[in-house]
Amino acid sequence: MTEIIQKVKNLSIGFKSKKGEEILILRNISTNIKKGETVGIVGESGSGKSTLALAMMGYVKHGLYTIGGECEFNSSNLLKMKNRDLEKIRGRKIAMIPQNAGQALTPNLKIGYQIDEALQLHSDLKEEEREQKISELLNKVRLPSPETIALRYPHELSGGQQQRVAVAMALAGTPDLLLLDEPTTGLDVTTQAHVLELLNFIAKDTGTSMVYVSHDLGAIAQVSDRIIVMYSGEIVLEGPSRDILKKPIHPYTYGLLKSIPKLSLAGLPQSMPGSQPQPGTMHRGCSFFDRCDFSEEKCKSNSPQLEYLEELNTSVRCFNHKSLMNDSQVNQTVNKIKKSLQDKEILNISEVSISYAKQNLLDQVLNRISDDNPTVKDININIKKGETIALVGESGSGKSTILKSIAGLLRTKDGVIKFDQKRNLSSDLKERDPNDLRIIQLIFQNPDESLNPNHTVEEIIAQPLKLYFGLKGEELKTNIKELLQKVRLGEFYMSRYPRQLSGGEKQRVAVARAFAAKPDIILCDEVTSALDVSVQAAVLNLLQQLKEDFGTTYIFVSHDLAVVRAISDRVAVLYQGRLCEVGPSNDVYQFPSHPYTEVLLGAVLEPDPDIKPKLVAEDIVEEKPPQKGCSFQGRCSRILGDICKNEIPPWQITNSGNSIRCHIPLKELQKDQIN
Amino acid sequence: MKLDNIYQEEKKSNFAKVSEIIITMASRPSGFIGLSILIFHVILAFISPYIAPYDFKAINPTLMLQAPSAEYWFGTDDLGRDVFTRTILGGRTALTITFFGSLIALLWGGLLGIFCGLVGGKTDDIVMRIVDAFLSIPWILAMLLIVSLLGTSTEVLIPALGFFYGKGIVRVARAATHDVIAKDFIVSARARGHSNFSIIWNEIIPNVRDAILVEGAMRWSWMLLGFSSLSFLGFGVSPPTPDWGLMISNARGLMSFAYWSVIAPIVGLSSLIIGINLTADAFAKALGIDRSTKAPV
Structure with missing residues (x-):
């Protein structure tokens, strides 16, 4: 048996509510981390996974306190240790890699200096040796030319590079245990795949144990040997990662795996009803009872214990795991989406370019925009009524920029946006009449930010109704109730504030607000x-x-x-503000495709340990689109030569109606692509 | 769906909200002390004309500079007037003028700040440079100028104080607006086509109100000190109206042998300022916008 390096015993962490009740965030957690293994902790937000990871380095967040249990590392309880003793362990024995490396690095110190600081604290190396070690560490995390990187400031690096630096700093003290809190969540798909691959390599190379905390089963599947699934502060399932992902024997994990959209399946995945109970609202019985498809009468009043199954080497907290064991192959069924396409064109975007360049005084006076290399250029898309078209790309690809211009929030440089084949929509909000504003509504990414925290749900939904239709009194109330019903929220939500709603409920309110305007087009960011x-x-x-x-x-x-695959009829792939490929989603996801689409598709992480991401191109980040030629020339692995650098590639149309913008002939394109 | 969720409070009436905030404020020792002092002063200001034992302007040369006694609790001043009577009456003018002064400061400073924050661009640049220019003028000099030109009537003092103490609020309101302006709900309101007025009234004010109110409460205590300084210099309340600043100024020469005539107004003034300060702090904490809470790690 391998050595256990961290032992969590009956750990409970919680806080005191205003009424003086003790509210538990972690409930009686016990687990062991063995030497050299990578353990993934998965759970939804609020499941206590980060609290557990922090407790593993002896840290309990301000406001929380340990109610019982211990975290044993080298046979001493970290939670009882004095700060001075903890300092000797943190960084040297247990290191942490934070979610947002950009914020974890000091902005005004050079990378080399920051790593040197970590080395001074956590190793006994002399000054000359440290210099050597810095390059060694930067090399290990595969940063190009360590000497120059060491002299840079954090803001001069891309997100992925910053994350690598954070990994290098964590490795400075040659720790026995690495805690990673959502280390790839803020990164682009391609970068994420590269960072995960690096972490895998480091785990093997150094033999460090890792605890990988994430909400993303796809990322967890790629790195972990063992998975712990958490639900409302409890471990509900713990076992070898392959078994858990392929044959989950807990209904929560089972449902979770079913609700993840997959690349290989078009159509919408089945959803799980309800949401995770808030801490402090659990009474008796199983915490998953409300949402469980397999629940029985006894689940309501008795809470199941974590049961260890010898033959599977798995612990599970469910009375009914046996019935799941027999048929737990996750057979994903999807709700096929009905095509409601009509031939009528509703929005025509032609030759649109958008520039973020700061304009000089003359241009400001003449009220024009001049920029020969705008952020977004040559966008031509026709959108049919009833269609769902998806704009896909990494951060900086201009997808949100285009959305803003359609909404009138950002002035375009050139081009026309035409609604319903006849009306030109001005890109300036002030020049649009109320009806033009009504037909296009937005739904934002983060409902926490898109709903005014000081308005009730009623006030939020009333706004478009009052503005566009001038509704008042009873009529307004009836309309709000109808809309709430449409998004499957009860009437009693009207008096609630956004902070009293869960994330899903908030987003439903945002959806209701968008539909309140009876729009023709909804922009979903x-x-x-x-x-x-x-x-x-x-x-x-x-x-x-x-x-x-x-x-x-x-x-x-x-x-x-x-997600795009699941919901869209048509996909437009963008790179650096230029279209690469437009086509029906079924065809875009099949080959041949644009080399960039290939990179994106290859990097998608599926919650399956057998499907590894294919890393085609480097994860360099380009600041600006190239002046001439193909937008993807800088990262393309199939670059032909000067033609790609000098000439804008032509549109090529495949048999299925998929347009690809590339110099490589279609037949050639298909040849080396992995289907 | 369960309804007995602790996170699901129902919508409260405004009265319930205010009383909850006051209860939260009073639950902290500092807040309790601050509130008690403030309420004591406010009540005193209302009832002092009825409970004052003597006439505040009754001069009696035979009773000059009497030490505190059972008859004259705080003693008498150089004109033989009862110091206790004058002290309990001395806060009334200051409290009234500064209260309305801070309201004006809040109103114009807050609205201008929010407007600048929302509109941005050139308008913002120009307005803020003017505000900066005014900020660089020592307020007391400007106040002296205004008072000597227009007199020391209440109608002059309130707007003048309101103007000079509102400049700082412009900055605070503008910064608070910048915090919310980037949020998607403002973008959303803009994209729907709401007017600037509607955005300010519905979206911004509910979110910056707390920060501005706290700032206004702090300004109140500063304004009180400022107003008393004016009185001290002889530009505030005109005699014989009792006022702490004026009383301190009159009696300060006699401090060495008739300390009572100067200590009482000092205690009155400083306790009121401390009371307002503590209340403003507790108010900020009760609203959850206190920035001094311990940082993690």
């Missing part, structure tokens, strides 16, 4: 990326249902290719 997976599927299903009811057209922006 990453509407599900701030939501938990189990809730995401429900919101996607709702959007689809509403679209069928109202015949609305969606323009859907997302970085998540699997």
Whole structure:
């Protein structure tokens, strides 16, 4: 048996509510981390996974306190240790890699200096040796030319590079245990795949144990040997990662896996009803009871214990795991989406360019925009009534920028946006008449920010109704109630404030507000990326249902290719503000495709340990689109030569109606692509 | 769906909200002390004309500079007037003038700040440079100028104080607006086509109100000190109206042998300022916008 390096015993952490009740965030957690293994902790927001990870380095957040149990590291309880003793362990023995490396690095110190600081604290190396070690560490995390990187400031690096630096700093003390709190969550898909691959390599190379905390089963599947699934502060399932992902024997994990959209399946995944109970609201019985498909009478009053199953090497907290064991192959069924496409064109975007360049005085006076290399250029898309078109790309690809211009929030440099084949929409909000504003509504990424925290749900939904239709009194109330019903929220939500709602409920309110204007087009800006997976599927299903009811057209922006696959009819792939590929989503996800689409598709992480991401291109980040030639030339692995650098590639149309903008002939394109 | 969730409070009436805030404020020792002092002063200001034992302007040369006694609790001043009577009456003018002064400061400073924050661009630049220019003028000099030109009547003092103490609020309101302006609910309201007025009234004010109110409460105590300084210099309340600043100024020469005539107004003034300060602090904490809470780690 391998050595256990961290032992968590009966750990409970909580806080005192205003009324003096003790509210538990972690409930009686026991687990062991063995030497050299990577353990993934998965759970939705609020499940206590980060609290557990922090407790593993002896840290309890301000306001929380340890109610019972211990975290034993090298046979001493970290939670009882004095700060001075903890300092000797943190960094040297247990290191942490934070979610947002950009914020974790000091902005005004050079990278080399910051790593040197970590080395001074956590190693006994002399000055000359340290210099050597810095390059060594930077090399290990695969940063190009360590000597120059060491002399840079954090803001001069990209997100992925910053995360690598954070990994290098954590490795400075050669720790026995690395805690990673959502280390790839803020990164682009391609970067994320590269960082995960690096972490895998480091785990093997150094033999460090890792605890990987994430809400993303796809990322967890790639790195972990063992998975702990947490739900409302409890461990509900713990076991070898392959078994858990392939044959989950807890209903929560089972439902969770079913609700994740997959690249290989078009159509919407099934959603899990309800949401995770808030801490302090659990009474008796199983905490998953409300949402469980397999629940029985006894689950309501008795809470199941964590049961260890010898033959599977798995612990599970469920009375009914046996019935799941027999048929737990996750057979994903999807709700096929109905095509409600009409031939009528509703929005025509032609030759649109948008510039963020600061204009000089002359241009300001003449009220014009001049920029020969604008952020977004040559966008031509025709959108049909009832269609869901998705704009896909990494951060900086201009997808949200285009959305803003359609909404009139950002002036375009050139080009025309035409509604319903006849009306030109001005890109300046002030020049649009109220009806032009009404027909296009926005739903934002983060409902916490898009709903005014000081308004009740009623006031929030009333705003468009009052503004566009001048409704008052009873009529207004009836309309609000109808809208709430449409998004499946009860009437009693009217008097609630956003802070009293869960993430999914908030997003439903935002959806209701958008539909209140009776719009023709709804712009969805990453509407599900701030939501938990189990809730995401429900919101996607709702959007689809509403679209069928109202015949609305969606323009859907997302970085998540699997979500896009699930909901969209057509996909437009963007890189550096230029279109790479436009086509029906079924065809875009099949080959041949643009080399950039290939990179994106390859990097998608599926919650399956057998599907590894394919890392095609480097994860360099380009600041600006190239002056001439193909926008993807800097990262393309199939670059032909000067033609790509000098000439804008032509549109090529495949048999299925998929347009690809590339110099490589279609036949050639297909050849080396992995289908 | 369960309804007995602790996070699901129902919508409260405004009265319930205010009383909850006051209860939260009073639950802290400092807040309790501050509130008690403030309420004591306010009640005193209302009832003092009825409970004052003597006439505040009755001069009696035979009773000059009497030490505190059972008859004259705080003694008498150089003109033989009862110091206790004058002290309990001395806060009334200051309290009234500064209260309305801070209201004016809040109103114009808050609204202008919010407007600048929302509109941005050139308008913001120009207005803020003017505000900066005014901020660089020592307020007391400007006040002296205004008072000597227009007199020391209440109608002059309230707007003048309100103007000079509102400049700082412009900055605070503008910064608070910048905090919310980038949020998507403002973008959303703009995209729907709401007017600037509607955005300010419905979206911004509910979110910056707390910060501005706290700032206004702090300004009140500063304004009180400022007003008393004016009186001290002889530009505030005109004699024989009792006022702490004026009383301190009159009696300060006699401090060495008739300390009582100067200590009483000092205690009155400083306790009121401390009371307002503590209350403003507790108010900020009760609203949850206190920035001094312990940082993690």
